[in-house]
Amino acid sequence: MDIKPLNRDFAVSPQIALADIPAIAAQGFKAIICNRPDNEEPGQIAAALLGEAAERLGLSFAHIPAVSGAITDANAEAMAGALAGFPTPVLAFCRSGARSTKLYELVASRNQSAPGGRVHDVVIVGGGAAGISTASSLLKRNPKLDIAVIEPSEVHYYQPGWTMVGAGVFNKEFTRRTEAQVMPSRVAWIRAAASGFAPDENKVILSDGSEVRYRVLVACPGIKLDWDAIPGLADAIGKNGVTSNYGYDLAPYTDRLVKEFKGGRALFTQPAMPIKCAGAPQKAMYLSCYRWEKAGVLNDIEVQFHTAGAVLFGVAAYVPSLMEYVERYGAHLNFESKLVAIDGAAKVATFERKDGEDTRRVEERFDMIHVVPPQVAPDFVRTSPLAAVSGFIEVNEATLQHVRYPNVFALGDACSASNAKTAAAAR
Template sequence: MPFKQISPEFSVSGQLTLDDVREAAAQGFRTIICNRPDGEEPGQLSSRAVQDQAEALGMKFTYIPVSSSGLVASDGVKMRAALEALPSPVLAYCRSGARSGKVWNLAAEASRPTAAEHAYDIVIVGGGSAGIATASSMLKRNANLTIAVIDPADVHYYQPGWTMVGAGVFSAEFTRRSERSVMPRGVEWIKKSVSGFSPETNAVTLEDGSSVSYRVLVACPGIKLDWDAIEGLTDTLGKNGVTSNYRYDLAPYTNRLVKDLKSGRALFTQPPMPIKCAGAPQKSMYLSCSNWERAAVLGDIDVQFHNSGAVLFGVAAYVPALMEYVDRYNAHLNFESKLVAVNGAAKVATFEQKRGDSVIRVEEKFDMIHVVPPQVAPDFVRNSPLAAANGFIEVNEATLQHVRYPNIFALGDACSASNAKTMAAARKQAPVVAVNALAVLEGKSPVADYDGYGSCPLTVERGKIVLAEFGYGGKLLPSFPNWLIDGTRPSRLSWLLKDTILPPIYWHGMLKGHEWMVKPHKIGAA
């Protein structure tokens, strides 16, 4: 497929094939933009297939579908934002290339703001736990800051509670509050989505084409749950025995399935890393088994855990205690077994399993299946100048400062640091980012460092938890003396922490800027 050059930095093409994508990479294109809606005609190569090929070849990709019935102004705004944020040269494609050329013209004609509509000391992208905690920590130190938090959500969730919802311990309503109720006083909430970053001009582009400028940017937009990466999953979630505690509306369905299952086969899956809360896939298994044990039906249920990885848990010190429960519940472990498809109507799950040097596909029948989806950085992060090769925001692991843009910081699930992606990690990161961002705002270097701390309370049975706490490299970082809580052994006190203490600490401590047990560590201090 020949590529037609519109400008030195922009070319267009008709529908690409995978060979065309390879040719584009060979010609030096750095970004591919798809302007053709998926499913426009039978047999059309999906944008997802093009994206996978492009990213495998080191190119950026974004999807800006334009209807064949005609362009609208917002198409030009989105295209302009992408062209400003993505590396060039750019190759855009549609059915014939005509729409891509027209939308490029529309982008060029779209009115550019002569100055950013808003300017702030600090702009925080993401109003989840990381963003709200960081804003609160900053305001505790300097109430005169101008801070904007950008997030389109109406609802704020306590996501660590969803495992407990799936086990019938918490109600779903216990884990949600309005976003407005958690927004710190003194910040401006911009209730819009972000479409791109322009670090060279210190600006964030919003979905409507407007921009917000900053002196310091804190990016914590979370992680994308890629449900569509598993064939057939989206169509069957919430029915046919297919559930996931990774969604607020599905966790109660998990509890219902566990209560109703008296015999049969229960599958639990874990996708490739990175994922948020790496212990959560097996937590759902342990708590389900504990409920079946209490109901005296566990012996009639075939429990299977399919893990894409090669080990039960990434920090070896906690594995012996976990294996005791695997044996107790007679759960069968399937390592290097990745879920790739779900047929809900037939109640069949398909896995790709590594066998030596080969990979085979295996079909497993189920009566219920708890699925954890693959997880990636949000699209507007992956396709931005802030992204590392893995798509996440590239930061220094100690200071959480961007490696190329010193007035940008990132934390939480969207940053590239190798820590476990947990709420406990964000709780520890927020004060570090707060003091470092304020230091940069004053023209200084970062003053605090982060040790990679993350916590994973592994709910091995109803009433007991293995409290995994560790940092970079799997180093154990316990918060309590061993005589009080031995994190490598199941503990009732750890369950009390998870069940009773941590929720109010989250709502009334972390989100309010109270840094109990997480004061930022000064660089160079013992």
């Protein structure tokens, strides 16, 4: 049986057999719902036979048939009625589990959007590293908490691994999991996108206009990669020698470029802070240079590092060690040099560079360029009542509690704390 928990009270599976029912009961399920119409395919066991077997073992059973691709309001109402009356946890099944999942989501959406409807103990916005680790930690301390996680993506990425993909160490698939694999089993996973916050009413607004109510909010929706902030970048990226380890589908291109590069000019850029993982732009350079050194072609490559900052790294203690590699690989450092435009077809990058009190534009030819896009708070965060002047969620740095709303906390890349935006900062 391929049972997929959606939260601590509800799970779905593909078609079950009579022989599966004792194992379902042994796993602690108290009720079964069949969402397949009888005779949907030849040899399909009748729902009534499954119901009799379930009830002999003390399980509640309901047959709520729904046609694939044509789920009705009546189906959702029948599902809601069964769930309201059944003991938990409940297992629902259909041919693949998809209809059962959709019916449960329809019921949950109605409950959450209704005036005076369900109020979760904790609502977490974002199913990334911050969100899922927080949910897991809270449930470990108190398994009875009612926690909802708002996350629209069906895929979870281990983004630090993309640096290793670009270096030829990992395959990109190694960094990808389904969100269901990493989502704690006892949370209510709301598969929708947040579009706003109403903290005075203790509500999160979803993109479809519905609302999710909370007693405590933990907001960790991440950071936005602004590829359009640099003219020409969105069109150039992924071809003509323009690459970035900041994308799942782009990091393999970095690997290919580095592997095939035998000589010429290689540029590496870093925008103004904040960015995800302040070390990643330099890691791309050092790992590339290491491979070129091993291949015996480094002496034929001119390496430049352009950073919008005034120093090599924000933690001064690391700089001497980093400078050893800068010197070893012969990389030319350009401080206060900000990428402002790129022409991929012409292989020209334009930088704004500080020159004393003045700023001048400099065009640099390249054969390969690794670009890090500017990064900002998500749009719905920047326009919300929770935002600081920076656009990120305004928190007390010592507690990560919002400075104006005491039942709101923010974690991860979306909060205004001054530490680097990387999960390593949690250490």
